[in-house]
Amino acid sequence: MPSLVSPRLLFLVGETIHLKKLSRGSSSALCQRSVRFFSRVDRDKNAPLTLANLGFNTEFETTTKNKRNKLENVKVNYPIEAPKSREKVATSNKSRVVRVKKTLEIESAPFAAKSFSELGLPPPLIERLEREGFNVPTDVQSAAIPTILKNHDAVIQSYTGSGKTLAYVLPILSEVGPLKNNYSSADKETGKKTEIEAVVVAPSRELAMQIVREVEKLLGPENKRVVQQLVGGANRSRQEEALKKNKPLIVVGTPGRIAEISAAGKLHTHGCRFLVLDEVDELLSFNFRQDIHRILEHVGRRSGADPQGQKNSLVRWADRRTIMVSATVPFSVVRAARSWACDPLLVQAKSVIPLESLAPGTVNLSSPTSSSNSDSNLQHQATVQSLPPALKHYYCVTRLQHKVDTLRRCVHALNAQSVIAFMNHTRQLKDAVFKLEARGMKAAELHGDLGKLGRSTILKKFKSGEVRVLVTNELAARGLDVPECDLVVNLDLPTDSIHYAHRAGRTGRLGRKGTVVTICEEREVFVVKKLQKQLGVPIPACDFTEGKLIVTDKEEKHAEALR
Numbered sequence: 001m002p003s004l005v006s007p008r009l010l011f012l013v014g015e016t017i018h019l020k021k022l023s024r025g026s027s028s029a030l031c032q033r034s035v036r037f038f039s040r041v042d043r044d045k046n047a048p049l050t051l052a053n054l055g056f057n058t059e060f061e062t063t064t065k066n067k068r069n070k071l072e073n074v075k076v077n078y079p080i081e082a083p084k085s086r087e088k089v090a091t092s093n094k095s096r097v098v099r100v101k102k103t104l105e106i107e108s109a110p111f112a113a114k115s116f117s118e119l120g121l122p123p124p125l126i127e128r129l130e131r132e133g134f135n136v137p138t139d140v141q142s143a144a145i146p147t148i149l150k151n152h153d154a155v156i157q158s159y160t161g162s163g164k165t166l167a168y169v170l171p172i173l174s175e176v177g178p179l180k181n182n183y184s185s186a187d188k189e190t191g192k193k194t195e196i197e198a199v200v201v202a203p204s205r206e207l208a209m210q211i212v213r214e215v216e217k218l219l220g221p222e223n224k225r226v227v228q229q230l231v232g233g234a235n236r237s238r239q240e241e242a243l244k245k246n247k248p249l250i251v252v253g254t255p256g257r258i259a260e261i262s263a264a265g266k267l268h269t270h271g272c273r274f275l276v277l278d279e280v281d282e283l284l285s286f287n288f289r290q291d292i293h294r295i296l297e298h299v300g301r302r303s304g305a306d307p308q309g310q311k312n313s314l315v316r317w318a319d320r321r322t323i324m325v326s327a328t329v330p331f332s333v334v335r336a337a338r339s340w341a342c343d344p345l346l347v348q349a350k351s352v353i354p355l356e357s358l359a360p361g362t363v364n365l366s367s368p369t370s371s372s373n374s375d376s377n378l379q380h381q382a383t384v385q386s387l388p389p390a391l392k393h394y395y396c397v398t399r400l401q402h403k404v405d406t407l408r409r410c411v412h413a414l415n416a417q418s419v420i421a422f423m424n425h426t427r428q429l430k431d432a433v434f435k436l437e438a439r440g441m442k443a444a445e446l447h448g449d450l451g452k453l454g455r456s457t458i459l460k461k462f463k464s465g466e467v468r469v470l471v472t473n474e475l476a477a478r479g480l481d482v483p484e485c486d487l488v489v490n491l492d493l494p495t496d497s498i499h500y501a502h503r504a505g506r507t508g509r510l511g512r513k514g515t516v517v518t519i520c521e522e523r524e525v526f527v528v529k530k531l532q533k534q535l536g537v538p539i540p541a542c543d544f545t546e547g548k549l550i551v552t553d554k555e556e557k558h559a560e561a562l563r
């Protein structure tokens with residue numbers, strides 16, 4: 001096996017998926033939740049599936065075939081009622097406040113809305129959006145905004161660069177802070193005393209800071225204090241002081257820092273109404289498990305609710321809307337959503353369906369011996385939906401010692417101006433940067449060992465075009481939004497199709513053109529072929545000769561000639 005290929009890739013390929021329905025409401029289910037959620041084995045066993053392919057053979061859909069046909073025509077014609085289980089649970093426990101979800105007439109959900117005003121957003125927010133040049137919502141925003149505004153918990157899945165951030169930020173700003181409906185001066189006064197109303201968690205500082213900037217942009221400079229970042233690597237006591245002084249309504253941060261400040265009693269989130277987990281599949285990974293658990297347990301939990309004593313955990317978070325977001329939604333996310341959210345809906349660009357309608361047993365997560373055919377088929381559907389459709393993919397075979405030079409020739413051949421090159425090991429980055437710079441190509445390395453300041457300076461330089469090639473590791477693979485990025489290069493193979501999808505998604509954002517080139521050794525080609533199969537996109541072989549990208553794949557050449 002090639003040294004650069006993680007065993008995980010091979011492990012995932014041979015797996016199938018098993019969907020087990022959790023018995024909500026029972027105390028044993030609560031225990032199971034914790035065990036499942038924290039299990040390392042569980043994470044490793046999660047083959048990369050999106051929810052879409054999980055949902056396509058469900059009981060729900062077989063009994064509503066006609067309806068599904070309509071769904072394929074960009075809408076669903078059934079209403080989603082307020083979840084009965086939730087109502088029952090809440091009354092049986094004589095809870096003080098019951099979150100009653102409004103019926104969501106999905107028929108009327110404008111899946112391709114022409115303007116933000118169709119989505120029920122308040123006029124001040126629409127004004128801000130227009131000022132910032134956001135005039136037409138993307139498909140996933142059209143589907144997600146009304147869903148969240150109707151008080152539903154949601155899992156939002158849509159391909160990279162499709163605008164998922166605003167899909168959850170806009171409903172929050174509709175209800176929290178100065179741009180919300182009927183915001184009055186009285187609100188301003190009482191607002192000074194309120195607790196945090198929304199917590200957004202992201203796996204990296206860069207992503208958290210990017211989300212903060214997006215929110216700040218909409219709030220305007222006069223309302224900057226409404227949102228605060230709580231990221232690791234920055235001075236914690238300063239962040240705590242700012243919380244005390246500014247009393248933000250929205251905090252955005254990394255799991256460790258949020259959990260840390262919360263545990264110190266400096267972050268009051270019991271009244272929190274929104275909990276967003278961005279890049280949720282990454283947040284559910286082993287590295288973040290304790291912090292995320294703390295956040296899921298505490299955010300929006302009613303004071304007085306005892307985590308051990310409560311029969312049903314959902315009662316404790318009855319007022320919290322839980323929103324989970326990612327381009328890739330493996331089964332760990334389905335399971336987490338079922339455990340931690342209340343009757344969540346799966347929101348995709350052109351459909352909204354109840355997560356519960358995904359029938360148990362449709363697919364099998366746990367059996368490593370099951371058919372690889374159906375499995376790779378599921379993986380295929382999964383990752384296909386996480387990639388921007390306009391992306392072009394190639395691979396180029398070269399020797400290990402020539403990889404960086406091939407990268408340089410690739411950049412010239414495509415005349416790429418803003419390039420992200422991924423490697424797997426931090427210590428290799430410096431060497432690659434050195435080689436590129438020695439050949440006159442402006443490059444810089446970005447990785448987690450750099451300080452917060454160093455990281456943001458390099459990112460700024462890359463965004464401004466001062467740095468042409470950003471050589472990085474997995475740190476930059478998720479969420480990073482540099483619209484100008486026109487080329488992604490894998491100098492090392494990603495560990496699996498999910499990692500490929502997130503890396504690739506740094507280019508071709510929001511309908512822009514983008515190219516992904518994987519530079520590999522001959523012995524690694526079989527992995528590229530596997531990725532191609534799982535991703536459902538052609539990845540032809542290419543070479544860079546005389547300053548041009550030449551497709552060397554005979555079959556692909558033939559296909560191109562026929563096009």
Ligand SMILES: Nc1ncnc2c1ncn2[C@@H]1O[C@H](COP(=O)(O)OP(=O)(O)OP(=O)(O)O)[C@@H](O)[C@H]1O
Pocket residue numbers: 133134135136137138141158159160161162163164165166326327478479480481483505506509510
């Ligand atoms: N309605 C819109 N009109 C114009 N631009 C938009 C709109 N919505 C989002 N954008 C822009 O599109 C880009 C991509 O959005 P965003 O980062 O939210 O994508 P994403 O789906 O979260 O991607 P990823 O999965 O990689 O995190 C951003 O630059 C954002 O400002």
